[in-house]
Amino acid sequence: MQVPPFSLDQQLSEIGEDIKSSVLNVLSSGNYIGGEEVKKFESSFAEKTGVKHVIGCNSGTDALILALRALNIGPGDEVITPSFSFFATAEAISNVGAKPVFVDTDPANYLVDLNLLQQAVTQSTKAVLPVHLFGRPVDMDQIMSFAKRNEIKVIEDCAQAAGSEWGGKPVGSIGDIGCFSFFPTKNLGAAGDGGAVTTNDENLATAIRQLAVHGMPRRYFHTQLGYNSRLDAIQAAVLNVKLEHLFKWVIKRTEIAKRYHQLLKDIPGIILPEFSQNHTHINSWNQFVVRVQSSILDKAIINQDVNKQPIINNINLPNSSSRDWLKQTLSEYGVNTIIYYPIPIHLQPVYQKLGNKINSLPNTEILCSEVLSLPIFPELSIEQQDYVVNAIKQSIQKASLI
Structure with a gap:
């Protein structure tokens, strides 16, 4: 017998026709960037995640970068995060010019050791970036208490944790910003790269939306250097089918x-x-x-x-x-x-x-x-x-x- 670490075969046999129909509708519509499928996904995912705002983007890595930029974190700043994670967690911090401050892991749950957070704080600390690794949620009560005590921001790395909750609240709805990946092997996976940023802060949501489209609050008017990071309509169509499951x-x-x-x-x-x-x-x-x-x-x-x-x-x-x-x-x-x-x-x-x-x-x-x-x-x-x-x-x- 061959047992793969992950397989989509049976999933596709069950919902493949729904996915095919949804994707073909996008192709026939001609609305490949933005459009109703993206709006529907952002609205539906906001409801499932318990947040006011969802901004679809190109990947989980981009979600982290957009979150850091929206919080004005950059050169000279420090962000506390675990070393036991996928590389993108720290890479995003470095790519905005900030410094990741690595904290050791609790071997019982594979998550950041909450007892070591305080000693990692310096005058340059601007945020803590906990990772809900392998789908296990970090104790967000302690994280939020720590952040409030030190007057820093909280960015949740939810790349592997769609569907997880802490204290009855979905991950991504507790900190200032949540960042999700829809890589095909995730619990909620697209048919390619995809990601999303979640927040309850309207100002942050506006900033993230603008950064995701070249720092552009309105067409051809650019107030900052941004990115081309959008969730395309075909991926949104796939996610809309899968989100119900x-x-x-x-x-x-x-x-x-x-x-x-x-x-x-x-x-x-x-x-x-x-x-x-x-x-x-x-x-x-x-x-x-x-x-x-x-x-x-x-x-x-x-x-x-x-x-x-x-x-x-x-x-x-x-x-x-x-x-x-x-x-x-x-x-x-x-x-x-x-x-x-x-x-x-x-x-x-x-x-x-x-x-x-x-x-x-x-x-x-x-x-x-x-x-x-x-x-x-x-x-x-x-x-x-x-x-x-x-x-x-x-x-x-x-x-x-x-």
């Missing part, structure tokens, strides 16, 4: 995550993500990420190439050989997994060159050596999930016998 898919993802917990809880060396799901805090489970303890498979990987200690910019990372061995072994069973993320952002070569040198973020570095994302998508069958779990059990058993 989002919360059904989140429920399915939650059921799959719960079952993984039940089936994997007693396997030695596999550390599971926290499972906490109630009516006020909803994890949308964009990924199901386990940790593979670095010593559990040592006997299986001695003298193999994957046992080499990884070195980046003369910095030794924690040994990732057990995780890498398990990933390779699972692939031989036909189980395809992904590593999110193998290298912390603060150890990426570009940030070493830019001078963002940090002695160590130990939890982040350990996580990057241990994390492994198992297959999860709403249509993952019980048979496929059982096969994944049995492949893990057989791999661990094989290692113990070597």
Whole structure:
């Protein structure tokens, strides 16, 4: 059996005709930029997200840049954010001329360590950018209290968290601005790149809309240097169809995550993500990420190439050989997994060159050596999930016998 980490096949078999019809309507209309599909999506997503304003844009990365620009964050400013995230989180900060200040991660939930935020504050701090990673919402009560205490702004990175909630409020509706990605593998995915910015502040919404179209408040009148960052009508048409299914898919993802917990809880060396799901805090489970303890498979990987200690910019990372061995072994069973993320952002070569040198973020570095994302998508069958779990059990058993 082959089990992919993510698949759209069954989803397309169920709603493909609706998507095709919606896309063909756009093509026949001739309204490819803006138009009714974009307006409909922005209105519908605003309702689902519980905000007053949604501005569609080209990508989740652009959403972050537009948010930072709208808040007048630029050269000389600092933004506090985790190093354990996709590169775009920090890249957006750097691309507006500001400096990302990296904070270590809480290994229990993979999110920014809230206890370390205060010590990262300086006179140059203008915002905090928490990441709702893998669909798990950050404790936004603590984030908002921290931001208020320090008089700074909050930008929520919701790229992986459409459908997640904290305290009964959808992510993206709690901070000053929320930023979403509609990359095809996301819980709410387009048929290409796409993103959106959410806010309850009318002035910020106006600023973001203008920045997204070349800094243009009215046609051919430009008040600032902006971007060409628009959600095109075809992507909006796809999203309009999928948005109606989002919360059904989140429920399915939650059921799959719960079952993984039940089936994997007693396997030695596999550390599971926290499972906490109630009516006020909803994890949308964009990924199901386990940790593979670095010593559990040592006997299986001695003298193999994957046992080499990884070195980046003369910095030794924690040994990732057990995780890498398990990933390779699972692939031989036909189980395809992904590593999110193998290298912390603060150890990426570009940030070493830019001078963002940090002695160590130990939890982040350990996580990057241990994390492994198992297959999860709403249509993952019980048979496929059982096969994944049995492949893990057989791999661990094989290692113990070597």
